[in-house]
Amino acid sequence: MDSRTNNGLNVGFAATRGYRVSIVIPTYNRAAMVREALKSLQMQTIQDFEIIVVDDCSEDDTKSVIEEIADSRLLYIRHDKNSGGASARNTGICAATGEFIAFLDSDDQWCPEKLEKQLQVFSRDSGIGAVYAGFNAMNGDLLLWKSIPVHRGQLIDRLMAYNCIDTTSSIIVKKELLCEIEGFDESLPSCQDWDLYIRLAGRTRIDFVKEPLVLFQQHPGERITTNNSAVIRGHLLMYDKHKQLARERGKYVFGKFNLTVGKILLKNGMISRDKKTVKLSREVLKEALVTGGYSPKHLLLYGSTFVHLALLNMLYVFSKKRAKGMLQFFGSAS
Numbered sequence: 001m002d003s004r005t006n007n008g009l010n011v012g013f014a015a016t017r018g019y020r021v022s023i024v025i026p027t028y029n030r031a032a033m034v035r036e037a038l039k040s041l042q043m044q045t046i047q048d049f050e051i052i053v054v055d056d057c058s059e060d061d062t063k064s065v066i067e068e069i070a071d072s073r074l075l076y077i078r079h080d081k082n083s084g085g086a087s088a089r090n091t092g093i094c095a096a097t098g099e100f101i102a103f104l105d106s107d108d109q110w111c112p113e114k115l116e117k118q119l120q121v122f123s124r125d126s127g128i129g130a131v132y133a134g135f136n137a138m139n140g141d142l143l144l145w146k147s148i149p150v151h152r153g154q155l156i157d158r159l160m161a162y163n164c165i166d167t168t169s170s171i172i173v174k175k176e177l178l179c180e181i182e183g184f185d186e187s188l189p190s191c192q193d194w195d196l197y198i199r200l201a202g203r204t205r206i207d208f209v210k211e212p213l214v215l216f217q218q219h220p221g222e223r224i225t226t227n228n229s230a231v232i233r234g235h236l237l238m239y240d241k242h243k244q245l246a247r248e249r250g251k252y253v254f255g256k257f258n259l260t261v262g263k264i265l266l267k268n269g270m271i272s273r274d275k276k277t278v279k280l281s282r283e284v285l286k287e288a289l290v291t292g293g294y295s296p297k298h299l300l301l302y303g304s305t306f307v308h309l310a311l312l313n314m315l316y317v318f319s320k321k322r323a324k325g326m327l328q329f330f331g332s333a334s
Helices: 031-042 062-067 085-095 114-124 156-161 175-180 192-201 228-248 251-272 275-291 296-304 309-333
Strands: 002-005 021-027 049-055 074-078 100-103 128-139 142-147 171-174 205-217
Touching: 021 031, 021 085, 031 049, 031 062, 049 062, 049 085, 062 074, 074 085, 085 100, 085 175, 085 192, 100 114, 100 175, 114 128, 114 171, 114 205, 142 205, 156 192, 156 228, 156 251, 171 175, 192 205, 192 228, 228 251, 228 275, 251 275, 251 296, 251 309, 275 296, 275 309
Parallel strands: 002 074, 021 049, 021 100, 049 074, 128 205
Antiparallel strands: 100 171, 128 142, 128 171
């Protein structure tokens, strides 16, 4: 194992060996989980890869866990300050020697044939720049739901509507493309994956393996998606960054992009009972109402922003319980 310390984009490591795939694992205070993630790599049916673990200044025993692993393909890089997942992934991209780069979050695992099946897609079509796979959302050993890919090709309009690729643990990308778009946007406190996919889709076609090949863990630990402040700020920045592109793609695409951001802001405002966030949602949705491309859902959500917060929260909780009940009913009937 090679161990180095660095913080920032310009790692500048000299490549001593080349691998077909570089697997980048960003981690922070997940010593036990990163061990399981690494075990899943040992089971891959293709082993022509290097592993780059980027420790974002963990305070637990992550380093000692990595040091226990005797694998010449493993490079351990430790940031000297905590800079976030986007920065950690960019450090890994800069250190990578592979033709392809795959990302594995330290709390997730891969199924054994993930790399092999994704590389087969690349071999069939040289014009493909990225391949993603489905995933099983897990709580420990309990399967919560499955996500199976359905969208391929020129995905920019689809991705403007919503993040149809989802977790970075599912995707493998040609390194040259990641370098062309300069990796992840470290200024975004959330939505870094969604932003990256949109920029990739502007340069290449994207394909998939129609199988769940990732175990995507849903656990009570810290995640960006559970940090309301990061979610709100990230979506606002994402909206400002890409709304002009969405408008250029047409009123329908802009309407979808606007609705996704407005809905997420409203949801987080309801959950946190934050009037300011609800008002932000109203201002975002209003842009679609004024410029066109709006739908009945826009009108419904826009009207909801004027409802008293306590009542709005009650309606949200009721809708969630109703949806859960319907899922349970249909699950038991199948």
